[in-house]
Amino acid sequence: MRRAFSTWMDHISFGYDLVEAIRPKRLVELGAYNGMSYFVFCQSMIENNIDGLCYAVDTWGGDDHTGDYDESIFEEVRHHARDNYRGISYLMRMLFNDAVHHFEDDSIDLLHIDGLHTYEAVQEDFTNWYPKVRPGGIILFHDIDARQSDFGVWKYWAELEAKYDTFAFHHGFGLGVLRKPGGPDTDLDHPLMDIMFHGDEQEQHKLRQIYIYNSEYIEARNKAKRLKWKPNHGADGKKNNENGPRERPAEK
Numbered sequence: 001m002r003r004a005f006s007t008w009m010d011h012i013s014f015g016y017d018l019v020e021a022i023r024p025k026r027l028v029e030l031g032a033y034n035g036m037s038y039f040v041f042c043q044s045m046i047e048n049n050i051d052g053l054c055y056a057v058d059t060w061g062g063d064d065h066t067g068d069y070d071e072s073i074f075e076e077v078r079h080h081a082r083d084n085y086r087g088i089s090y091l092m093r094m095l096f097n098d099a100v101h102h103f104e105d106d107s108i109d110l111l112h113i114d115g116l117h118t119y120e121a122v123q124e125d126f127t128n129w130y131p132k133v134r135p136g137g138i139i140l141f142h143d144i145d146a147r148q149s150d151f152g153v154w155k156y157w158a159e160l161e162a163k164y165d166t167f168a169f170h171h172g173f174g175l176g177v178l179r180k181p182g183g184p185d186t187d188l189d190h191p192l193m194d195i196m197f198h199g200d201e202q203e204q205h206k207l208r209q210i211y212i213y214n215s216e217y218i219e220a221r222n223k224a225k226r227l228k229w230k231p232n233h234g235a236d237g238k239k240n241n242e243n244g245p246r247e248r249p250a251e252k
Helices: 007-022 036-047 071-084 094-103 118-131 153-161 193-200 203-227
Strands: 026-029 055-060 087-093 109-111 133-142 165-169 176-181
Touching: 007 036, 007 094, 007 109, 007 133, 007 165, 007 176, 007 193, 026 036, 036 055, 036 071, 036 109, 055 094, 055 118, 094 118, 094 133, 094 203, 118 133, 118 153, 118 176, 153 165, 153 176, 165 193, 165 203, 193 203
Parallel strands: 026 055, 026 109, 055 087, 109 133
Antiparallel strands: 133 176, 165 176
């Protein structure tokens, strides 16, 4: 799985598990950037033997929130997709409003909205793409708790919570999970889906805690990997006496 800086790091365990739970035939991400969340989804498709396709829609040119970024971002994503997910992953380098015409109504099982984060932009993305999601399908919204600058996902998410079946994670910058009405009852047979949309308050609290702990564990593990033992420095970071004893790491 591709490793890159992203606030989606807080939700990669859930993203992986969600794909395993709903086993999407068609998955679409709006706003892939460096591919962190998208490749989590792709990896779950592969490792769980899910017969489906993944589509990442992005201009890979930046927006008002990310600023412009150079061609290297797209090239890195393109090479990683080609080398690891050939045959299931398709990168659609275009505007969201152009890409929407390539999908039939009721054809998407999992849609992830993570483009420009103004109120108007996320409202437009949801309105345009909602018909493309099948009844019972899932729509994810990233950054539902980000309240900096002119971010407005939090405000639009509050409106959606009043109208739809939803579940929300509030760690990191937040992740909203919305289920489109309809679909077969079997969609909720998986324990993850059942707890999110039918669970009581205590069960849902425990579920949130599990993914908070997972997020903290992954961050701690990644931090540990970045730390390197320096043989000419002591535990306090000071350089050892050239002629004195030198501590050695424990044998593995």
